[in-house]
Amino acid sequence: MDTLLAARAQMEVSLAFHMIFAALGIGMPLLMLMAEWRWLRSGREHYRVLARTWGKATALTFAVGAVSGTALSFELGLLWPRFMAEAGGIIGPAFALEGYAFFIEAIFLGLYLYGWDRLSPRAHWWTGVPVAVSGMMSGVLVVAANAWMQAPVAPEGAGAAFAPFLSPRWLDLALHSTLSCYIATGFAVAGVYAVGILRGRDDAYHRSAIRIALAVAAVTAMLQPLSGDISARMAAKHQPAKLAAMEALYETRTHAPLTIGGIPDDDAQTLRFGLEIPAGLSLLLAHDPAHEVTGLDAFPRDEWPNVLIVHTAFQVMVGAGFAMAGIGALFWLVQWKRRGREPRALWILLVAASPLGYLALQAGWLVTEVGRQPWVIYGSMRTADGVTTAPGVPITFFGFTVLYLLLGTALAALLRALATHNSARRALEQA
């Protein structure tokens, strides 16, 4: 395994791992605040138990997100010292501001978690608000660094310090990734409690958990296609090679079709076994069937991203996204029509949909990052020119993969214990 491949793999594993907890760190505080809010308004005890349980889940995931995020800021330098020497001063402001947001989140999470007995109920709820807001903001801010790598700009003078925030891709990527965090968290949480209902614990506690989780997830899942549409247009404008790889469009043409599924074949420059919607892509991008879409043939072969990975990941993301928007809508339809006598199939469906948000999230990052290749700074610095000269990266890659696997397994076990542990129910019975 050569250094470049190992460094990319280590970065990918670290980011994928961090992303799981970062997403929960953005989504969980909102759910926990909503549960506590319901408790404050209704006084019904099970909401308080929910808020406390979700607070604990937030604590666990935030801690792991925090340490894996610290790891990433080290790894940027350890694996990509030449990239950081070049770009550290440019993307730095995004990290600096994210640092503040993250700091606020850490402070108020400490207050929220340990303040149940020390603060008045209302003050306690308010300590959770900065957690939710700064959790979201830290994501939005740090995405600016990534957006700059996707669509770099080099403003002159004082504006140079704001380069990451002036990248045309910042807002669309930030919107898309923030929504995906709420979707992923909401569906994951709903699935956990749907398992509980299927196992016979069909009570207010489980139902409220699912309703809160899906209140967040259904709304965001239905907004996500709109955000995705914006992102696709921005990709077409600023990263045409990435868009061509996403759609596996080899040939620059008008009336470009939208192809669902299919296996790209780079050598034959065709997409096999796909379902073609004639002129679909031209219509989506410009509302005009005659719109010309740039294909991969406009780029030298050594500037193509890996079409198979990008196209497949894109299809998975879009498929999972639409499935979740549908399931979210269906859930609320059933709640509206048949609340209290839901068919068992609904809970089974929620369990099945539980991993979809994470599937879409990870696939989406694959599209973003693999789609940017071979560039680390799009159009300006190749990934191969940014990698470290230090030996031993394959070893650290292996080591960190094992470490993350162990931590992930341990955390999953703890979260499961938290969700199913009967202490929550015991507390409920006592109340």
Added chain:
Amino acid sequence: MSVELLVGALAVVALITYAVLGGADFGGGIWDLFARGPRRDEQRAAIADAMGPVWEANHVWLIFVIVLLFTGFPSAYGALSTGLFVPFHIVLLGIIARGAAFVFRAYSPRAAGEASSPQAKRWGVIFGVASVVTPVVLGMCLGAVSSGAMRVDDAGVHFTRTPWLAPVSLAIGALALAQCAYLAAVFLTLETDGPLRDDFRTRALLAGTAVVALSAALVPLLLREAEHLWQGLVRGPGLFALVPGVVAALLSGWALRGRHYRLARAAAVAQIACLVAGWAAAQYPYIIYPDVTLASAAGPRATLLFVLYSTPLGMALLLPSLWYLFRVFKVRKHDAARAEIRATRPVG
């Protein structure tokens, strides 16, 4: 004053804050690992209680140091990451394992009435070991950039012997460990009562003795391996940190012996601050002695200005929040009047 000096000073302030707050956290882990005697479980509980609400906030200071470094001095960060590839990875491993193990232990399910489950004990060991290793290696990295063994030129980073394993680096690593242990034990005397407080007082005196011994042992090593650091400490601005630092160290030890715990804490904090500030003053103007200076590694001027201007704004949000956090959790817990107010309030 030049912009890069101001950003460098900011990084040093963040480093001092990390050394005090993060250092005490590491120290908590050290005493968790070495919890001994009849009150072993109580010692661990006191440490966990003291750290629980604040440890994550304490560690964000390290992120600030890193971000300031790669934002303000990108080429230095590149060189450090290449030259200190191995120790940085160890630090990274330590930070991940430590934080994860701490929360995993706290949220491990346990049977009713049980102090800790076997699962929680295993996480505790990982937490403790990582708390020992990480500050040592961080100290070693500090030594490595000061010793002059790491050379940087256009072609990259070179060294003939591994700079972070040099005797002076090892000694600084050991000193960092002793400092963390001292700081935590002193802090914990203010979080505990009775015999438990005496336990931590004894530990603080032990660690304080180690700090003095290691500092003394460092002098000949500095003279031999990092003379410029020694020269910077005994003359020029370094002296303004060294003298108050020695005074604060002695004062802190004296106060601890006489059980003046608040004074001991204040002096211990001052001592650490002087130690880091003294190192920075002696190291100035170098980031990596003798090839990388603040000026030679400085990033784009607009970025440096951004860092400077955004700091007061960020701090205006941060400092009141931090003040609130420490006020809620670090004001003496057994204050009878407050406890009564709390008891009459519906418990959430």
